[in-house]
Amino acid sequence: xxxxxxxxxxxxxxFSLPPGYDARTRYPVxxxxxxSAERGNDGHAHLKNGVDRLxxxxxxxxxxxxxxxxxxxxxxxxxxxxxxxxxxxxVRELGRRRSVDPQRVSIxxxxxxxxxxxxxxxxxxxxxSAAVPIAGDLHPESxxxxxxxxxxxxxxxxxxxxxxxxxxxxxxxMAERGGIFRYTEFxxxxxxxxxxxxxxxxxxxxxxSQK
Numbered sequence: 001x002x003x004x005x006x007x008x009x010x011x012x013x014x015f016s017l018p019p020g021y022d023a024r025t026r027y028p029v030x031x032x033x034x035x036s037a038e039r040g041n042d043g044h045a046h047l048k049n050g051v052d053r054l055x056x057x058x059x060x061x062x063x064x065x066x067x068x069x070x071x072x073x074x075x076x077x078x079x080x081x082x083x084x085x086x087x088x089x090x091v092r093e094l095g096r097r098r099s100v101d102p103q104r105v106s107i108x109x110x111x112x113x114x115x116x117x118x119x120x121x122x123x124x125x126x127x128x129s130a131a132v133p134i135a136g137d138l139h140p141e142s143x144x145x146x147x148x149x150x151x152x153x154x155x156x157x158x159x160x161x162x163x164x165x166x167x168x169x170x171x172x173x174m175a176e177r178g179g180i181f182r183y184t185e186f187x188x189x190x191x192x193x194x195x196x197x198x199x200x201x202x203x204x205x206x207x208x209s210q211k
Contacts, residue, residue, distance in 0.1 A: 002016075003015065003016050003047060003063070008086070008089065008093055009086050009089050009090070010086065011083065011086040011087065011089075011090060012041065012043060012065050013062055013063055013064040013065065013090065014043060014046075014047060014062075014063045014065070015060060015061060015062045015063070016055045016060070016061040018057060018058050018059055018060065019056060021099075022099075024098070024099075025099060026098075026099060026100060026101040027058065027059055027060050027101060028060070028101050028104035028106070028129075029059065029061075029062060029094055029101070029105045029106070030054055030059050030060070030061050030062070030106050030107070030108060030207065031064070031087070031091060031105070031107045032051045032054065032061060032108050032110075033066075033087070033107065033108070033109040033110070033112075033113025034048075034065070034066070034110060034111075035049060035110050035111035035112045035113055036071070036111060036112040038065070038066075039065070039066045039068045039071075040067070040068050041065065041067060041068075042065075043065065045065070046063055046064075046065045046066075047063060049110050049194045050108075050110065050198040051063050053198045053204075054108075054204075057204060059208060060099070060100065062090070064086075066083045066112075067083065071083065071084075071112055071115075071116065072109070072113055072115065072116025072117070073115075073116050074112075074116045074117075074118055074136075074137075074138065075119070075137055075138050075139050075142070076112075076115050076137060077112075077115070079119065080119065080123065081116075084116055084119065084120060087116075087120065088120060088123075088124055091105060091124075091127050091128070095127070104129050104211055105128055105129055106128055106129050106130040106131065106132070106207050106208075106210065107121065107130075107131045107132070108131075108132040108134065109131075109132070109133050109134065109136060110134045110135060110136075110194045111135050111136065113136075114133035114134050114135055114137075114162075115133075115136045115137050115138065115162075117132075117133050117136065118133055118136055118142070118143070119138070119142075121146060121149060121151070122138075122142050122143070122145065125146065125149050128149075129150065129210045130149075130150035130151065130206075130210035131149070131150070131151050132151075132152050132153070132154070133153050133154070133167075134153075134154045134193055134194050134197045135155055135159055135161075135162050135191055135193050136167070137162050137163070137167070138167075139166070140166050140169040140170050143174070144173075146181075147178070147179035147180070148180060150180055150210040151180075151181050151182070152182040152183075152203070152206060153167050153171070153181070153182070153183050154183075154184050154186070154193050154194075154196075154197035154200075155167050155168075155183075155184075155185050155186070155193055156186050156189030156190050156193035157185050157186060157187050157188065157189060158188055158189060158190045159189070159190050159191045159193065160191070161191040164185060167183065167185075168183075168185070170183075171183035182206075184200065
């Protein structure tokens with residue numbers, strides 16, 4: 001399937017509509033934030049690492065591309081970034097469209113994108129229905145306001161690029177407090193944990209069921 005192109009406030013993004021798309025129907029939206037190696041302005045490099053699994057489903061997939069000089073923000077990158085602000089503005093704009101269900105706008109991030117996704121749901125939980133950070137990182141204390149926010153985090157146990165340690169701490173903290181938090185860690189998997197994450201059968205049904 002092909003990806004269409006658009007931009008918002010100078011942020012380029014690709015999007016994919018569901019089969020039989022009807023503009024009178026409200027669809028869930030899944031925002032996908034890519035990793036650091038896919039930054040640029042070519043419109044193609046970020047369409048990898050699992051985002052293609054979102055095509056052909058009953059959802060609108062939206063994949064912004066971060067410019068090479070910036071990041072999606074988060075704990076590794078000094079907090080909020082210019083591109084993070086633009087992604088938030090895009091999410092707000094999408095929520096006003098007739099064909100978008102504003103109660104079902106979720107976010108999946110991988111690596112740099114997961115670090116940014118953690119930051120975005122901390123700052124703007126009201127904009128998102130759920131989040132799936134894959135191979136991400138955060139300051140554990142920043143998740144303390146998210147006990148009732150639907151999150152399913154994934155990580156590889158042998159990830160030597162982004163350690164799973166802080167995600168483990170958040171999972172333990174959430175479990176102690178009854179948080180609606182799911183954590184899946186894959187044994188003997190490194191940084192490419194997006195592969196088994198997207199192979200998890202319950203992932204998309206769970207994500208799209210959240211409001």
